[in-house]
Amino acid sequence: MKLKRTHDCGQLTRANVGEEVILNGWVDSCRNHGGLIFLDLRDRYGITQCQIDPATTVGGEEFKTESVVAVRGTVQPRPEGNVNRKRATGEIELMALECELLGPTKTIPFEIVDDSDTREDLRLKYRYLDMRRAPLTRAMVFRSEVTRIIREVFHAERFVEVETPLLMKTTPEGARDYIVPSRLQPGKVYALPQSPQLFKQTLMVCGLDRYFQICKCLRDEDLRADRQPEFTQLDMEMSFVEPDDVFAVIEKTVTRLWKELLGKDLPATFPRLSYREVMDRYGIDKPDTRFGLELQDVSAIAASCGFQVFSGAVAAGGSVRAIVVPGGAELGRKKIDALEAVAKTYGAKGLAWVKINADGFQGPVGKFLTEDELRAMMAKAGANTGDLMLFVADRNPVVYASLAQVRLALGRELDLIDKSRTDVLWVTEFPLFEYDEEAGAWFAMHHMFTMPSTPLPDRPGAAMADIHGKLYDLVINGNEMGSGSVRIHLPEVQRKVFELVGMGQEEADMKFGWFLRALEYGAPPHGGIALGLDRLVMVMLGYDNIRDVIAFPKNASGVCPLTESPSEPLGDTLDVLGLQLNPDFFKKVETEG
RNA sequence: GGCCCGGUGGCGCAAUUGGUUAGCGCAUCAGACUGUCGAUCUGAGGGUUGAGGGUUCGAGCCCCUUCCGGGUCGCCA
Numbered sequence: 227m228k229l230k231r232t233h234d235c236g237q238l239t240r241a242n243v244g245e246e247v248i249l250n251g252w253v254d255s256c257r258n259h260g261g262l263i264f265l266d267l268r269d270r271y272g273i274t275q276c277q278i279d280p281a282t283t284v285g286g287e288e289f290k291t292e293s294v295v296a297v298r299g300t301v302q303p304r305p306e307g308n309v310n311r312k313r314a315t316g317e318i319e320l321m322a323l324e325c326e327l328l329g330p331t332k333t334i335p336f337e338i339v340d341d342s343d344t345r346e347d348l349r350l351k352y353r354y355l356d357m358r359r360a361p362l363t364r365a366m367v368f369r370s371e372v373t374r375i376i377r378e379v380f381h382a383e384r385f386v387e388v389e390t391p392l393l394m395k396t397t398p399e400g401a402r403d404y405i406v407p408s409r410l411q412p413g414k415v416y417a418l419p420q421s422p423q424l425f426k427q428t429l430m431v432c433g434l435d436r437y438f439q440i441c442k443c444l445r446d447e448d449l450r451a452d453r454q455p456e457f458t459q460l461d462m463e464m465s466f467v468e469p470d471d472v473f474a475v476i477e478k479t480v481t482r483l484w485k486e487l488l489g490k491d492l493p494a495t496f497p498r499l500s501y502r503e504v505m506d507r508y509g510i511d512k513p514d515t516r517f518g519l520e521l522q523d524v525s526a527i528a529a530s531c532g533f534q535v536f537s538g539a540v541a542a543g544g545s546v547r548a549i550v551v552p553g554g555a556e557l558g559r560k561k562i563d564a565l566e567a568v569a570k571t572y573g574a575k576g577l578a579w580v581k582i583n584a585d586g587f588q589g590p591v592g593k594f595l596t597e598d599e600l601r602a603m604m605a606k607a608g609a610n611t612g613d614l615m616l617f618v619a620d621r622n623p624v625v626y627a628s629l630a631q632v633r634l635a636l637g638r639e640l641d642l643i644d645k646s647r648t649d650v651l652w653v654t655e656f657p658l659f660e661y662d663e664e665a666g667a668w669f670a671m672h673h674m675f676t677m678p679s680t681p682l683p684d685r686p687g688a689a690m691a692d693i694h695g696k697l698y699d700l701v702i703n704g705n706e707m708g709s710g711s712v713r714i715h716l717p718e719v720q721r722k723v724f725e726l727v728g729m730g731q732e733e734a735d736m737k738f739g740w741f742l743r744a745l746e747y748g749a750p751p752h753g754g755i756a757l758g759l760d761r762l763v764m765v766m767l768g769y770d771n772i773r774d775v776i777a778f779p780k781n782a783s784g785v786c787p788l789t790e791s792p793s794e795p796l797g798d799t800l801d802v803l804g805l806q807l808n809p810d811f812f813k814k815v816e817t818e819g
Numbered sequence: 820g821g822c823c824c825g826g827u828g829g830c831g832c833a834a835u836u837g838g839u840u841a842g843c844g845c846a847u848c849a850g851a852c853u854g855u856c857g858a859u860c861u862g863a864g865g866g867u868u869g870a871g872g873g874u875u876c877g878a879g880c881c882c883c884u885u886c887c888g889g890g891u892c893g894c895c896a
Binding site for chain 2: 254255257258259260261262263264266273275277279291304305307308310312313316333334335336337339342343344345346347348397399400401402420421423445446447448450451453567571572573669670671672673674675727781782783
């Protein structure tokens with residue numbers, strides 16, 4: 227290139243008038259008026275208008291949108307009345323003396339505008355074009371700032387940044403592993419990390435005291451709008467700590483991120499709510515507390531009512547809970563049906579409702595309950611005339627899950643969520659174990675390395691439901707942003723937990739023997755947390771899709787439309803590993819099954 | 820794997836109850852134009868409506884199968 231830039235496209239102002247400069251960038255738009263051409267040159271930093279006189283400008287012509295061009299010219303003030311107030315460089319323009327086409331372009335497949343509505347797989351196929359859009363460029367720069375600040379805080383707090391292996395031992399608990407076959411050890415495989423959990427705990431046994439890492443984690447599960455097969459975590463671990471010590475570091479980090487990057491003040495410490503409390507009030511362990519409509523337990527009244535659906539649910543050990551929608555008596559049947567559909571998605575058999583009109587009760591529940599029972603429920607739930615009450619009666623997990631989602635749907639539908647608010651909170655005191663009715667077994671709710679708060683029972687059983695762990699989640703605006711715990715540092719406790727979730731001694735030694743051995747040699751009490759970095763950036767920017775904060779994401783089918791991965795293995799890749807792929811395997815299983 | 824939504828020129832959309840030659844905006848190409856700023860004006864080209872099958876005198880529209888994309892449930896310790 228002959229014309230190498232002296233400035234970027236966002237920095238020239240009145241102060242530069244008279245200077246001869248060179249700009250390099252992309253053609254944002256090129257407006258040809260015949261006798262003169264206006265060329266908007268764009269780079270990451272901004273857009274500067276260049277004026278080309280086709281008669282005198284060397285190499286001056288109309289350039290194709292998105293081609294890469296260099297312009298040498300003189301900075302001049304724009305004539306009176308032609309200032310563009312929308313741009314930082316709007317007071318000046320570059321009178322082009324010479325132009326050079328640095329990178330020609332084919333006609334682009336879609337327009338590059340901020341509010342793109344091009345379908346996403348096409349945007350991903352041409353990611354380099356899509357990324358030139360301001361919202362995506364901004365996300366990348368913003369994300370870089372987030373990690374910069376995180377590193378500043380953690381280094382200032384004397385954390386050591388350590389890289390842990392990508393090729394590690396497979397431990398198929400939890401999510402499905404991505405597997406990497408070993409060439410040097412035929413017949414064996416590595417796994418890609420679902421998280422560096424055991425390595426970071428081992429680093430505590432190493433005596434590093436405070437560790438952090440911004441690392442990739444990989445889980446072979448189905449994708450969602452907020453879930454990618456590979457994602458990034460801010461992972462940290464500290465020795466000789468209680469949960470409060472972990473909270474303090476994260477609170478410092480998060481408040482500083484919000485302050486520096488969004489100019490918003492968050493409280494110095496975040497509210498702590500117990501798992502019991504958030505489930506009771508919101509039915510979900512990641513509550514969006516930016517609006518009300520909390521769940522109301524009317525089981526006591528429902529237990530003795532004549533409505534079998536209600537009384538039966540309570541008798542079976544479940545509950546009847548309600549959401550009161552203030553002014554909800556105005557809601558039409560269509561909207562209530564839509565809410566019922568939400569409830570059913572989450573396992574509810576139905577969504578009972580009653581409108582409290584001035585002239586009486588209206589709705590299916592009204593027919594089955596006496597007026598006294600309805601009035602008692604109104605009082606218990608805090609409902610008034612003009613309100614709508616929505617009920618779910620079922621087993622507790624179903625009641626919680628369905629009403630929690632009905633509540634969120636109402637929040638969106640009735641526009642109750644104050645988007646200007648940032649509600650950050652800790653959810654604490656999670657149960658350590660959960661019972662999986664399908665599998666008929668107990669398993670660890672978070673993971674198997676969390677220190678119990680109370681003594682463990684001798685053998686698996688119902689008593690496990692009452693065991694709580696030093697477990698905590700960070701929740702921001704209803705998003706699970708991070709999860710952590712104080713860990714087990716005593717090998718006999720760790721062995722006991724393995725045993726309680728049905729892992730025999732032999733199996734435990736095969737999978738985690740190396741780690742149990744590490745705990746036997748002076749392991750410090752320790753704890754930590756991992757934050758989802760992609761989600762954090764997504765929430766900070768107010769985006770609703772995780773792909774928009776990741777440079778080269780996969781689509782919902784796990785395919786990268788840009789590179790077309792995954793792809794058929796090439797050459798002797800498989801032979802070297804002694805492998806054979808059998809894509810028809812799944813079809814066969816289907817037809818034979 | 821289940822459910823919901825979608826697939827129509829390069830991109831975004833439209834097309835009464837099934838009914839002429841499938842329209843519109845942007846983009847593209849050609850021409851005009853010395854103050855635009857996502858320029859404007861004039862004109863032109865560009866489509867086997869994702870694929871396959873069926874119903875019908877007639878299918879973009881209805882039915883079946885299938886592929887692709889988005890969302891979601893399951894799943895994600």
